Amino acid sequence: MLTKSPTATWMPAWIPESTLFLSFLLMFCSMVQSATAGYDGSMMNGLNILPSYTDYFVLNPATTGLNTASIFIGGFFGPLVSGIVADRLGRRPAIFWGSVITLVGVLLQTAAQDIAMFVIARIVLGFGAALSGIAGGVYLSETFPSQWRAWGVGMLNNFYYVGALIAAGITLGTGTWQSTWAWRAPSLFQGIFSVLCIVVLPFIPESPRWLVHQGCYEEARLVVAQTNANGDLSHPVVLAVYKEIIDTLRWEKEEGRTLSPKEIFKTPVSRKRFLIGISPGIFSCIAGNIIASYYLGAELTTAGIKDPIQQLKANVVLNVWCLGCALGGTYLTAFWGRKPTAILSQALLIICLFIIGGLSKMYADNPDRASKALVYGDVAVMFLFQGFYSIGWTPLLTLYPPEVLNFSIRANGVAGTSFALNAFALVFVFIMPIGLANITWKMYFVNGSWDIIILGMIVYWWVETKGKTLEEIDALFEGEKHSSVPDVEMVRKGREQIDVKGVEEEINIGVEGQRKIEQVG
Template sequence: MSPMPWEIPSWVPENSQVASALLVLTSCVTSTTLGFDGSMMNGLNILPSYTDYFTLTTTTLALNTASVWMGSVLSVVYARVPDWIGRKWALFFGALLTIIGVIIQTGAQNIAMFVIARIIIGFGTGASSIAGPVYLAETLPVRYRAWGLGIFYDFWYVGGLIAAGVTYGTAKMDSTWAWRLPSLLQGLFSFMCIAILPFTPESPRWLVSQGRNDEALIALAKTNSNGKVDDALVLIQHREVTDTLRFEKTYESPSFFKQLTNSASTRKRVFLVSTVAVFCMLSGNNIVSYYFGTMLEQAGVTDSTTQLEINIILNAWCLVISIIGTMMSDKLGRKALAAISTALLTVFIFIVGALTKTYGNSTSHAGVYGTVASIFLFQGAYSFGWTPLTVLYPPEVLNYSIRSVGMAWYTFLVNGVGLMVTFSFPFALEAIGWKTYMINGAWDVLELVVVLVTWVETRGRTLEEIDENLDGVVHSDVPKLQTILGVPEAEREGIVNALEMSAKEVEARGTVTEVARD
């Protein structure tokens, strides 16, 4: 495969903190677009200029809103693209497709055109949701991985907050630009992604898989040691990556489905990824994300301006709480964070249901305020854990050979479930009202049990060290990264020399596993 012109160019920053920040920004624009979309549709569904223009019924309202999930489900065909052309180029084309969809949506003349546009947007954001987390997980240094992947979906609320403000401002317009302008601004984030990508390195794991080891070493140095390629931390990670990928190519089937059939650890990985996909969509958050206006009406808040104002405050609240959760992801660990978040949101969704039943459409101001407050607490509980974990945990538990396909499966499943709940919830809210929350709360209890029983911890480990914990096999004989971090820099030269000698031995005799078997 011929080298892509963007791999490790001279203008990629030498400063590792700057390089890492740019990496995070390239990928976070995906969730910003999704957050903007969710909040924008919330706002548009409240605006008479939008609902009247398309003469929406309950069915077409759900179709217009949920069609973005249809495109995201279809993006499963993008599964192998990041493996073929690299993580950066895969992210680039995802952003480009999103921009095309945004342009069509802005100019939509009827429901069919609007739905097609949103399917394209969904495909583009789905493709980016496959490539983005993989890119970040494989390229960010361990010390920033929890932050980088955790904040990935924290930016959902940045987009949501921007969209809530935009739709609030355009609501006063008399023309169709009241909904066309928010639609147009949705493409801004994808333009940002394309503008930043030239200044970031390619995934060192992907580069090693292509036999471009020197470029992989430079990529690791750019993000870990301010460009110093002979740093012990860089050399250890480079050896871990090369040894582990050599092991995977030698001992694992190249087919994802064969691995799934033959490997217990692969099945475990896919199961863990699937739990995140299902739980992050079915915890009840999608009711608030897309049909907040309906919830508020049932709670007794019927003024559209007031609904838009509450929507803005809600997104700001969720952004703050999700950042706090991201900060705690390394301190608490992934499993504890998920368990705490799920336990709290379960309590609060039951409270939302009870208060909606008791005070819905009533004249009791205290009841209305209590219902709105409980919605805020529910969304805060969800944001604390599930928002950062949404794309933090899946790429961590997937090993390299199935990471891209595994994230495609994750994206397919998360968007398939998202499509189902986004399309069905308006009918449920219309038919059974408060009982929807009670049913969802019972499901959330099951989620908590699954997390407590089946999840494994991943914090503080390189992706290769996580592989060892799931496989039960040591793929590389280099010291653990946490061990080296405790060694004074002056004493690392001996480690570097030992690594070089060990590398020559491994090269001469085969994989580390083969050496051990000899």
Template sequence: MDNPKFNLVPKSSRLISILLVAASCVTSSETLGFDGSMMNGLNILPSYTDFFHLNTTTLALNTASVWLGGCIAGFFYGLVTDAIGRKNSLLLAAIITILGVILQTASQNVAMFVVSRIIIGFGTAGSGSAGPTYLAETLPFEWRAWGLGVFYDFWYVGGLIASGVTYGTAKMDSTWAWRIPSALQGLFSVVCILLLPFIPESPRWLVHKGRHEEALEVVALTYADGDQQNPVVLAQYKQIIDTLKYEVENGETLGLMQTVKTPSSRKRLLLAISVAIITMLSGNNIISYYLGTMLDNAGITDTTTQLEINIILNAWCLTIALIGTYLVDKMGRKLVAVCSTIFLIIFLFMFGGLTAAYGTSTNTAGIYGTVAALFLFQGSYSFGWTPLTVLYPPEVLNFPIRANGMAIYNFFTNAVGLLVTFAFPYALATIEWKIYMINGAWDVLELAFVLYFWVETKGKTLEEIDELFDGVKHSDVPDLEAILNGKVDVSDLIVESVEVTDKAQAKVGVKGAKDDAE
């Protein structure tokens, strides 16, 4: 008898649940994207720079302070996420972000503006820790790349909206030219709060808390439209039970020390941190926050033209990022990262060379070539590193260190972001195009790290990824991809019993799973 292939093409309620889960989390990246593009626009507007009497130092401080708030959140928000749950952590972070947005909109001086952006940074970093953790643990594995990839693809949705808003308010003579964009930044957090009542909690967190029936319901909803007897649902559920039980029995806790307790944990954390550093130090953040200065150096000084380029650039990057997200499950995480890095190195060197050659000239062709290199660089970055930003870290981090690991990841993201956004205005003012050459040389080292250290994770559940780091999978259930492809006979797969006790101590049995792949 042929092995059955389980058709998990989304039915209506399953698809709606998956979309709502993803939509509730991407709001934090939309807020960050809006913030980056908004600050790009504000740094170009005289109504903003004149109101605060900005010089190089205060320009950098106003822009970079959002990362300081993120660093603060990185110290402990993982503990919050483990303690109160993924959903409640998203709610708390959204509320904090809204409070910061209100304060920024009402700012009367540099100090008030800086404090407001620290609060916004704290809130968005909290969402950036809880959101990817929640998505990785809740989405079916075949949707995980899309959900986590789209998480930062929507950075450009926020950026596109902000670039349009700042373009529209640029001609206002009052402070509302920058206050209106500041106020609209809170819109995405409001959307998040409105969506949270309609989405489930992470099934892995529920199992950890002993809420097994609820966890099974969530797995069934996201994998099989609520069918709790579906063999794939039972297989994924048992993988979760077995793996969390193994971790508890082997003394793995949810504390910060667990992130560096074992060689496996240290390697996982190193890979997660590598993404934080690469995504912030590849050169893209110069463009994200100081596009106006870069265009000035390239010979394009008209404010309206710069704002128009900002809009087009965000639309271009969103398109390329979605293509990369589509391919990340086909090509694999490592190959996408390698291809993205190779091309961004080439185009960053090209941009630096063209800026050096034509930045002070009136050569129209040279200036257009410089802008083209800028677009190609951002497209190269967007293809790989935008979807990988929060896709790879929660995949390589296992449950005991996932929330705290993502908080540490966000600490490094914000710390490097703080360094870049504060230091680069000085670099652009003093050494100009040479900073792009220095950055390009650093990107070569990033490429070498990915080639040597990265582990491929495509096509595996979070529990199956453990085998890549620990050498063994902590469940005897066949791989879900093999089940879906009909390579394993699971017609007799049943969960015999589930005894709900403390912290994943469940008795679950599986009968009749036979590997027919050979």
């Protein structure tokens, strides 16, 4: 049974009555968005192995890096407008337009006739993916109930590996084709995830926090009820969540906070939240996974596996392994915490990078007499590395930034995370093939060294957000919670009680007062 849900935008919504089913739809929305990026990384991994692709464009290390990294040029410019678009148009319309632009890029990429057209197509694709991805991360963090937020928002990046696995299978299947469709067909299939995202958007509601900021209070309360209590407007949890939202956003407005990007830099607390918020984008990008994410063929070659078909098969197995690890990592972030999971993941990555570097050096010193045990040992540690990366950085990349950012800076702050990630990725994806070609195994030691610095910054700098609503996280930075109701999880678990009638009266008085202020303003 579907119920029409007001959205305050041009996009209507018909929402299922069941909160559980609605949560699955929200999770599906996150899955198909993340699959686009995963598909791209795995597809380019496969294409960089295929002679039909490398010969068609007559690639060398520099043009290989340009073709592969050009998606990050679009991803670099997309965040400059993504936060503004998501704040002004609404979260769902921003996701829609991002998906449409992504589809245009996919079609241009499939039809590419030369390097220039291929690069332009990937810039368009990257721009659209950044717009939908940023809006999606903000939207899901603001809409998912707090007890499922780690799973719902973590999945936004976990299903990177579902897209990657599909791409790995498709490139393996087309790898023996003797035409340009060996790489054009995988390019075309990349658009299916954007289509699925557009299809599901009419059946999920607008962000309740965005609706409150627009002055649509009843509409926001309905969405809170739909996402927390099967539409029951008077449920204690619904009242607690809703009052936290309206109290906190009223406080932000009284403090003079706006949705301008300048808000990020106005106060020391905002600057701290922004710097912590963008750190996962930077840290995850330079952790070392770019080598295996985009240049697995070159990495396997340094370990002694040179056959293209064997490399493509390794690509398939790698993505199955990483998906399992990402799901396990999401469990850890939900039940253990964000910061401990990041520390564990980063420490394991450092160990693996130094082991890979040492084994690759042993192979490079005497490749003709290298034992199979050495070769397969090196590959095994490469796979462990990608798994350990997936445990922490895959779910945290999209989960942690919107949690540590308050509403006024959330959309622009998440855009800043994406901007930082793409800026660093643009550089690292371009230089990695050059680095591997020139200093080979030493690249792993360089990467491991800066990862040690990152580990220290996480231990010293990050804060734990597990088990809190977005409004309750304010207390970790602002020093106080801006609402008088008990913490939502305490109410949900029955450890705290609220006076339903009293809270209803407080909400009505607060909403009427806010409306009068807005009318005068």
